[in-house]
Amino acid sequence: MRKISNISKISLALLIIALFIFSMDNTISYANSIKVNDEVSSLFIDFMNEAFSNINKLYVTNQDGEDVTDYFKKEVEILLDRRDYKAIQKLIISENLVPYIESTIDTKNNDGLMWASRTQLCSDIIIHSYNLQGEIQTWEVLLTGTMTYNPNTGEIYTASSPSLSLYDDSGIHYNLRARILDVQTDKIILSSRVQFYATYRMEARVNGYVPGTDLGPYQIVDFGIYRPQFYAYPE
Structure with missing residues (x-):
């Protein structure tokens, strides 16, 4: 040899x-x-920073319309010091809280008059699924936006384009590493509500054996295009 x-x-x-x-x-x-489910959007961070920079203008209600501002401030005080925005976001979502900031703005005619305004944080979790060779994969995305309106009349002044993030991917097999791509978001301001919506593409990388499939390691699986949306109303 x-x-x-x-x-x-x-x-x-x-x-x-x-x-x-x-x-x-x-x-x-x-x-x-792909660590998107560990991230919090800059829109949410900016809202919370603004709210706590002038804490006397921050108000929070629960799903029954009850004022829970003091409870919320106490719960998030330490979290905010740690910059743990993810935990704050989870608290708001899990307890169906609605934070908003009271302020005043110039009228549309710029005539020197000031109107009361309320900037409300709006979010919703949307569940999507994909049939992967007979194995159903599910995940949750979070849409978050803000709208500013007159609390006395309900007239909506402005609204932000929402942010989109992968909130929970525990319904996807652990050997599939999922991520969202090609995200586009926008909003439509209607007479009494705001429609927040997005478009994104979902894909996953195969990191190991996925039961019930013939997928090989490092293969990329395209889950397709999804269009989450929700309507937000002034509280």
């Missing part, structure tokens, strides 16, 4: 190391790019 030269052995070793590093780099970069 012909012996492999030392140079050939070194070249082969370097090639194996290079391929290993390339594979690790690809795996790490993809994993870092």
Whole structure:
């Protein structure tokens, strides 16, 4: 049997190391790019920072319309000091709270008069699903926006384009690393409500065996395009 030269052995070793590093780099970069369910949108962060910068103008109601402002301030005080916006967001969603900021704005005619205004944080969780070779995968996305309106008349002045994030992907098999792509969001201001909506594409990377499928490692699965939306009303 012909012996492999030392140079050939070194070249082969370097090639194996290079391929290993390339594979690790690809795996790490993809994993870092899909941690969307650990993120909180800048829209939510900006709202909370503004609310607590002038805390006397922050009000919170529950799903029954009851004032729970003091309870909310007490619950999130430490969380805000830690900049744990994710925990604050979970508290708002789990307890169906509606935070808003009271202020005054110039009238549309710029005639020097001031009108009362209320900027309300609006959010909704939408569930989507995909049939993956007979195995149903489900996940939740979170749409978050704000609208500013006259609390006395209900007239809506302005609204933001919403943010979209992957809120919960626990319904997707653990060997599928999911992420949302090509996100587009917008809003429509109607007479008494705001329609917040988005379009996004969902995909997942196969990191291991997925029962009931013939998927191979590192394969990318396209879940398709989804269009979540919800209507928000002045409280």
